[in-house]
Amino acid sequence: MPGPRVSFVTLGVADLVRSREFYVAWGWTPAQVSEEIVFFQANGLVIGLFGLADLAVDQGRPDAVLGMGAMTLAQNYPTEAEVDAVFEAALTAGASELKRPEPTDWGGYSGYVADPDGHVWELAMNPFSPPGPDGSVVLGG
């Protein structure tokens, strides 16, 4: 059986234009845009924005609230200064502040924001697993 992999992360959104504008304002450049979906190329995976109703049909859960329970998507950076800069840029772009970046009990530094649909992004510096230039993390690497 193949091991763990994430090829796409698709965020259901209430308003595709609003969400695209938020991520563009945060500094992201779309790789593909249509009336139905926006794709951003990330580190070996693709982040997509997709209408809530379309996502519900795709998931086969048309009757569900589509709440997935708790989940965090984390963006790791090599320095606290970069975490601070990306955090401030998120707020400027219209993100909601959940937790300002602060030292963590595991020896790192992290803050949390939510995008316009409540998707939670952690912005973190982890000295034990520094990311590659594209944000990739290899444990113990």
Place this chain on the structure above:
Amino acid sequence: MPGPRVSFVTLGVADLVRSREFYVAWGWTPAQVSEEIVFFQANGLVIGLFGLADLAVDQGRPDAVLGMGAMTLAQNYPTEAEVDAVFEAALTAGASELKRPEPTDWGGYSGYVADPDGHVWELAMNPFSPPGPDGSVVLGG
């Protein structure tokens, strides 16, 4: 400003042991296990399992349901047969079936399952963006 990246995907879970056993039964090998967290090394990012209450504290959302709205994590495979095999293995491991793999209107093939906490995984074959051996996807690559 840095571009799109996902360094970690952390799934909040109600029962860490149950969730670890589910993913191990699905064929995944943990890279790190403690009493608080389980990490799996994926394609340039890390998938973590973390207790719901701990995640709520980390996110700075102790009062929230922690529902993140709709989201899909997709695992892409080069063939329909692999999608079918991973789908069946998920059900055998205890996943809930949301949608059996079927041809999609965009020319691919995909199915959906939910893990024990309702986190949604899509298992897909996309002939236009075939994944690398580790599941990585580069648009137009």
